[in-house]
Amino acid sequence: xxxxxxxxxxxxxxxxxxxxxxxxAFARTQNKADAExxxxxxxLKYIDSNKRFNDExxxxxxxxxxxxxxxxxxxxxAHYRNRAPIxxxxxxxxxxxxxxxxYYAVQSLPEKYRLAVHLFYYEDMSVAxxxxxxxxxxxxxxxxxxxxxxxxxKILKEAQYEL
Amino acid sequence: MSFxxxxxxxxxxxxxxxxxxxxxxEKMDAEKQVKKKRIKIGAGIVSAAAVCAAxxxxxxxxxxxxxxxxxDIIGVGADKIEYVEGLFPYGSSASGDIAELAEMLADSxxxxxxxxxxxxxxxxxxxxxxxxxxxxxxxxAVPTDEEPNGDAMNYMATNDGKVVKFxxxxxxxxxxxxxxxx
Numbered sequence: 251x252x253x254x255x256x257x258x259x260x261x262x263x264x265x266x267x268x269x270x271x272x273x274x275a276f277a278r279t280q281n282k283a284d285a286e287x288x289x290x291x292x293x294l295k296y297i298d299s300n301k302r303f304n305d306e307x308x309x310x311x312x313x314x315x316x317x318x319x320x321x322x323x324x325x326x327x328a329h330y331r332n333r334a335p336i337x338x339x340x341x342x343x344x345x346x347x348x349x350x351x352x353y354y355a356v357q358s359l360p361e362k363y364r365l366a367v368h369l370f371y372y373e374d375m376s377v378a379x380x381x382x383x384x385x386x387x388x389x390x391x392x393x394x395x396x397x398x399x400x401x402x403x404k405i406l407k408e409a410q411y412e413l
Numbered sequence: 414m415s416f417x418x419x420x421x422x423x424x425x426x427x428x429x430x431x432x433x434x435x436x437x438x439e440k441m442d443a444e445k446q447v448k449k450k451r452i453k454i455g456a457g458i459v460s461a462a463a464v465c466a467a468x469x470x471x472x473x474x475x476x477x478x479x480x481x482x483x484x485d486i487i488g489v490g491a492d493k494i495e496y497v498e499g500l501f502p503y504g505s506s507a508s509g510d511i512a513e514l515a516e517m518l519a520d521s522x523x524x525x526x527x528x529x530x531x532x533x534x535x536x537x538x539x540x541x542x543x544x545x546x547x548x549x550x551x552x553x554a555v556p557t558d559e560e561p562n563g564d565a566m567n568y569m570a571t572n573d574g575k576v577v578k579f580x581x582x583x584x585x586x587x588x589x590x591x592x593x594x595x
Binding site for chain 1: 416417419420421422423424427428429430433437438440441444
């Protein structure tokens with residue numbers, strides 16, 4: 251595996267974490283251009299912070315935290331709230347070939363639930379970890395997941411997924 | 414069929430474009446170089462200004478944006494409201510729940526437990542009279558040790574542009590120390 255290096259190249263950093271950051275941003279915004287903007291912000295903050303990390307987990311946790319914060323800032327911005335609906339911006343659509351049922355089901359969830367769903371099901375984070383990362387109370391995270399599951403069950407009822 | 418497995422498969426299709434990553438890597442490298450130069454120049458200036466008693470250097474290294482100050486708050490005691498989040502839209506699948514919840518809250522016979530955490534958005538589900546009645550209820554909310562049951566649901570309330578932040582506990586998973594009764 252090799253010794254841990256706190257300082258790594260931009261290329262290596264992106265290899266390790268760009269997918270993770272982009273997916274978190276996309277989970278919330280459901281928009282390719284927005285997810286790219288947020289991803290860029292996260293990595294530029296990384297460069298700007300010049301932070302030293304103890305190990306790779308430390309670096310990952312820091313990046314996750316910044317990704318969540320950047321996404322929050324982005325969706326709360328006046329620009330995001332005042333823009334036209336996505337249906338009017340065809341270029342923003344992301345082409346999903348497989349599992350489109352899942353895509354549309356998740357897309358129909360309220361934006362806050364999408365992040366909890368993503369962190370729980372894809373990043374395999376516990377409720378406590380999601381709570382610590384997002385600074386949302388555990389009871390709230392639990393209720394977001396519970397509500398999301400209810401909604402997903404209704405939407406995906408014919409497919410009978412185990413949630 | 415596991416939702417997790419299918420969700421994993423779906424997520425693997427979500428990835429940034431190679432061209433975007435290449436441009437970003439270049440940008441990051443360029444930013445690193447600029448930063449190095451800034452530190453060198455900065456160090457020079459600091460040395461030169463070291464004898465100047467009036468000089469001050471402030472470094473801000475906070476990646477978390479400070480929340481915007483909340484609008485006027487009504488309802489639960491202000492010391493219980495930490496941070497007001499903005500309006501967020503609900504999908505059509507939740508609108509029925511919102512309407513039901515709105516009616517429940519507006520009903521003077523209903524006791525609602527909550528914690529000052531998130532907010533309601535009723536849109537047009539309540540008329541002005543109902544909204545005012547709800548606002549009045551919220552102003553009179555009191556702390557409680559009583560224990561509700563079931564899952565917590567989180568919503569946001571607006572009343573003439575004023576925002577109240579709390580979550581409604583219809584059923585709960587656990588009690589927080591800031592529970593109140595409406």
